[in-house]
Amino acid sequence: MSVLLSGLIVGILFGFALQRGRFCMNSAIRDTILLNDTTLLKAVITAVLVGMVGFATMAAFGLIKISPTPFFWGANLVGGFIFGIGMVLAGGCASGITYRVGEGMVGALAALIGLAISATLTAMGFLKPIKDYLQSSTKVMVGESNPTLANIFGLPYFSVALAVVIIVLFIWFIIAYNNPPAPKSKDSLAVRIFRKGWGWLAAGIVVGLINMLAFYASTQAGRSYPLAITSGWLTITKMGMGVPETKMGWDAWMVIGIVLGALIAALIAGEFKFRFPGWGMLAQTFVGGLLMGFGAVTSAGCNVTHILSGLPQLGIGSLVGTISIVLGAWFMAYIIFVRPQKA
Amino acid sequence: MEAKVTPTKSLNVCGKICPYPDMDTMTTLKKMQKGEILEVLLDYPLSVERIPRNLTKQGHKLISVEQLDGPNHRILIEAYGLK
Numbered sequence: 001m002s003v004l005l006s007g008l009i010v011g012i013l014f015g016f017a018l019q020r021g022r023f024c025m026n027s028a029i030r031d032t033i034l035l036n037d038t039t040l041l042k043a044v045i046t047a048v049l050v051g052m053v054g055f056a057t058m059a060a061f062g063l064i065k066i067s068p069t070p071f072f073w074g075a076n077l078v079g080g081f082i083f084g085i086g087m088v089l090a091g092g093c094a095s096g097i098t099y100r101v102g103e104g105m106v107g108a109l110a111a112l113i114g115l116a117i118s119a120t121l122t123a124m125g126f127l128k129p130i131k132d133y134l135q136s137s138t139k140v141m142v143g144e145s146n147p148t149l150a151n152i153f154g155l156p157y158f159s160v161a162l163a164v165v166i167i168v169l170f171i172w173f174i175i176a177y178n179n180p181p182a183p184k185s186k187d188s189l190a191v192r193i194f195r196k197g198w199g200w201l202a203a204g205i206v207v208g209l210i211n212m213l214a215f216y217a218s219t220q221a222g223r224s225y226p227l228a229i230t231s232g233w234l235t236i237t238k239m240g241m242g243v244p245e246t247k248m249g250w251d252a253w254m255v256i257g258i259v260l261g262a263l264i265a266a267l268i269a270g271e272f273k274f275r276f277p278g279w280g281m282l283a284q285t286f287v288g289g290l291l292m293g294f295g296a297v298t299s300a301g302c303n304v305t306h307i308l309s310g311l312p313q314l315g316i317g318s319l320v321g322t323i324s325i326v327l328g329a330w331f332m333a334y335i336i337f338v339r340p341q342k343a
Numbered sequence: 344m345e346a347k348v349t350p351t352k353s354l355n356v357c358g359k360i361c362p363y364p365d366m367d368t369m370t371t372l373k374k375m376q377k378g379e380i381l382e383v384l385l386d387y388p389l390s391v392e393r394i395p396r397n398l399t400k401q402g403h404k405l406i407s408v409e410q411l412d413g414p415n416h417r418i419l420i421e422a423y424g425l426k
Contacts, residue, residue: 022389091360107360271414275358
């Protein structure tokens, strides 16, 4: 029981940080082309880099064991692209819609229900054959392991992870060299944590640290993977449907924790409110959720599994999954936001 | 000082999901004359922070961000006049 409780606690921390940091990967990816805004993208890259250093160090000390997602390029490409399209329609990534349920956003709830339904249909319903075909016909392995940027070259994970972090930081430093520094806040620390939205650097570091905690705690619970979203909602849906031998695992408690943590954060900050976006928009977010659920299960990961947890482990499946999510999101953002503006 | 500003136009995007508050604001601003004032009423925390940091890119001027109650905010913007 105590190990499952750790899932709930990690979830509450994650939900709190997501709400305070407005940490949404849909916004991070979409805003780059839509608003020329890279604020949240910087938060996401920071979280990935913190995770990369953290996982590499923890793995070197034997606290965790790296478990990259499988690489099946067909499923990663198709699933990721459909997931990316879905999250733009849903107005949030898998973690984004989960935390916004805690903020009282009804559109996010519709998207989450859509995601849970189609994730279940893809895992065990009539969409399963499509997923199975895409996964089994394009699966690539390195010996007995799922491929990573390290093991395809026969190199140790720790060294490659640190090299990647150094290269990314170097490129980032060159790009951002001339950027003006962020203005200093005059508010007290408590106000900045509980009342105001966090800056991208704080949000990225905190999410990265929570992901390290998640990897360690879930390893103790016998799960051995960092943060993930879809699998938790899938378990909860199966429980609701009364599928035999389904148990509330660490990840199911974690996603419930996210909603609670975001609710607590929103209540303290005075940002909780039932927000109804209208029936048309509700239908759009629901359809977006349906696409996300299919995409996530087919690609063996949503944005959290692939970007936040998979990239730091250098998994090739997550790298391809990430690229397809980005392309799908840009494609849909162009169709529904950029193109109409040009007309 | 802020109270004296009378908005030319008011836009209510309460309840809207990401990124419609931002998109609706930008689209409305595009159709306004230079110097006209747009009032945006919104309740989406991310957009309360994102609209002010992005509107200057199009040359618009942020006049104020005012918290009404809880997540409800009122943003006043002076249009650059792209029309």
